[in-house]
Amino acid sequence: MQVYCPSLTQYQRWETRCVMIGNVGVGGDNPIRIQSMTTTNTMDTEGTIAQSIRMIEAGCEIVRITAPSIKDAKNLKPIRDGLRTRGFNTPLVADIHFTPNAAAVAATIVEKVRINPGNYADRKKFETHDYSDQSYREELERVRDKFMPLIRICKENGTAMRIGTNHGSLSDRIMSRYGDTPLGMVESALEFIRIAEEVNYNDIILSMKASNTQVMVQAYRLLVKTMVDEGMNYPLHLGVTEAGEADDGRIKSAVGIGTLLEDGLGDTIRVSLTEEPEAEIPIASILADRYEQKNDGSRPLPEISRIPYDPFFHTRLNTKKIFNIGGDEVPRVIGDLSDKAFIHYEDLGQFGYLYSPNQDKWHISDLAIDFLYIGSNSIDFEIPGTLGIIQEYQGTTPGKKYFQLYTVKQLDNIPVDKVSFLTCGDSDNVFPNLKSLPNCILILDTDHEYGYSAQRRFFIECIEQGITNPVIIKRFYTGYTKDELLLYSATDLGALQVDGFGDGVWLNSDHDKGFINEISFGILQASRTRISKTEYISCPSCGRTLFDLQETTAKIRARTDHLKGVKIGIMGCIVNGPGEMADADYGYVGTSPGQISLYKGQDVVGKNIDVDGAVDSLIQLIDSNGDWVEPGDV
Numbered sequence: 001m002q003v004y005c006p007s008l009t010q011y012q013r014w015e016t017r018c019v020m021i022g023n024v025g026v027g028g029d030n031p032i033r034i035q036s037m038t039t040t041n042t043m044d045t046e047g048t049i050a051q052s053i054r055m056i057e058a059g060c061e062i063v064r065i066t067a068p069s070i071k072d073a074k075n076l077k078p079i080r081d082g083l084r085t086r087g088f089n090t091p092l093v094a095d096i097h098f099t100p101n102a103a104a105v106a107a108t109i110v111e112k113v114r115i116n117p118g119n120y121a122d123r124k125k126f127e128t129h130d131y132s133d134q135s136y137r138e139e140l141e142r143v144r145d146k147f148m149p150l151i152r153i154c155k156e157n158g159t160a161m162r163i164g165t166n167h168g169s170l171s172d173r174i175m176s177r178y179g180d181t182p183l184g185m186v187e188s189a190l191e192f193i194r195i196a197e198e199v200n201y202n203d204i205i206l207s208m209k210a211s212n213t214q215v216m217v218q219a220y221r222l223l224v225k226t227m228v229d230e231g232m233n234y235p236l237h238l239g240v241t242e243a244g245e246a247d248d249g250r251i252k253s254a255v256g257i258g259t260l261l262e263d264g265l266g267d268t269i270r271v272s273l274t275e276e277p278e279a280e281i282p283i284a285s286i287l288a289d290r291y292e293q294k295n296d297g298s299r300p301l302p303e304i305s306r307i308p309y310d311p312f313f314h315t316r317l318n319t320k321k322i323f324n325i326g327g328d329e330v331p332r333v334i335g336d337l338s339d340k341a342f343i344h345y346e347d348l349g350q351f352g353y354l355y356s357p358n359q360d361k362w363h364i365s366d367l368a369i370d371f372l373y374i375g376s377n378s379i380d381f382e383i384p385g386t387l388g389i390i391q392e393y394q395g396t397t398p399g400k401k402y403f404q405l406y407t408v409k410q411l412d413n414i415p416v417d418k419v420s421f422l423t424c425g426d427s428d429n430v431f432p433n434l435k436s437l438p439n440c441i442l443i444l445d446t447d448h449e450y451g452y453s454a455q456r457r458f459f460i461e462c463i464e465q466g467i468t469n470p471v472i473i474k475r476f477y478t479g480y481t482k483d484e485l486l487l488y489s490a491t492d493l494g495a496l497q498v499d500g501f502g503d504g505v506w507l508n509s510d511h512d513k514g515f516i517n518e519i520s521f522g523i524l525q526a527s528r529t530r531i532s533k534t535e536y537i538s539c540p541s542c543g544r545t546l547f548d549l550q551e552t553t554a555k556i557r558a559r560t561d562h563l564k565g566v567k568i569g570i571m572g573c574i575v576n577g578p579g580e581m582a583d584a585d586y587g588y589v590g591t592s593p594g595q596i597s598l599y600k601g602q603d604v605v606g607k608n609i610d611v612d613g614a615v616d617s618l619i620q621l622i623d624s625n626g627d628w629v630e631p632g633d634v
């Protein structure tokens, strides 16, 4: 078994060593800690203190502050002292990139330093080198010489350290040897850990962040497996980088962080939103608190002794195509109007279908559902051509584009030759019947407290039993706030999508149906299994930020949010931005106050552009590369 977590069938947190950050323990028996990062200029002492207090009062247990230079690092002292004299003892972390000297200063002031192994000892030049084993060893010696002084300072001062690998900022050395891969991310951190362990320095926490949720999940899983193999148990700091803002940012964070938390991985989390840092805290708390409440009274799931798929590499489960579901088709989205006795054409508006009576025409948005479930109700208007209707089985013959939904009790009624749907629970043994039902699409529901595991267990059984019928994942959530619904459903459905499971999603709750529909498409987008909108990879901003990220992101979004599938990176600084935006198609990156540079992929195509006309320049760039369409033409 390729172990990457303690159990695939019951909630069990992976036991890590406890690392103290000042008075806050991370890992071991400690609760999952919530943290965030200031966005003020570190030289603005009072501004940083005030923002830190807002974060702490919102529930932030660890505050990170950027230290881009020695001057900033030294200024952590008055910030720390200002907080302490006001009665706030929350531990502080210095965020270091490229400046080992600043780390050495900060490590004597704050409780933890974060270094990025991709740029601590290396300057990124996007060059590929051909290393022999000998020359690679020599490179590691050079890294060791640069890193060892910081370890000694941390040891002397009782300062903890996060070795924080980012997918977008792997060193040229790692990229040359391992490529832009989860394995490269893991090795990037392990090289530094091995050096620290030479002098028995173990106050280390690890992170493997990426903006791509699939890469992020795979990297953490691989890290845990590698640590288990090497007898290590360092605590994990979880995060999705540049998740963006608003609901999309929350969904993306939940897909990445939630997937790992479900398997008991993660000792501290940071949700990175392009919003005020205190807005991140309630979101992180909702994600973490769910696991404080997990109880052992849930229905036991049969154990999994073998994982019949690669959990370190995303591959979609191979199902056969039935109608337009399964096979290579994008995951389908099902809307639910079964609670509506009389369905009017206007009810379809919340599901992406707007009917214009004057033109006698349906306007179909990018977030238009593929199927609508109407229960035992009926529809008396002509449905849009791209929509299928699913009805409760009533013994009648369905019309064109109408499909019947059977229950397990009605299994014997399912026709062999007609496309039909069967709803079942995660513990229903429908596998023998499915072998003789080649046109049956499964709707997999669950009432299990640990629903992701229960549904994953079902998919594994499908693989073991050779079942290739497509499966739609169904979840119903009731009694939750909007944020809880958003985060829990993104975790549960997104985790399965990241694993490659599910040919569609059917999400329902007692909240507004338009909101539910947006979540469904958002989950697929965040899991990178169905792209239906523009993707913004925007950094959360920090003390290095050179323009107002929230305002700029809003401006760019207003002009480009119809560019389905285009990925736009919006990064606050040139130091980290180009690397961090990783796989964005276009980049808008701060270079100096009032100026930005534009990127096509990783290449700079416009330098030091005045911010006043910069959004227009970005659009010209998108246009000149053939990715622009006028909003009305979409």
Ligand code: SF4
Binding pocket: 539, 540, 541, 542, 543, 544, 545, 546, 571, 572, 573, 574, 575, 576, 577, 580
């Ligand atoms: S990319 Fe954004 S969050 Fe990262 S260092 Fe630059 S300004 Fe700060």
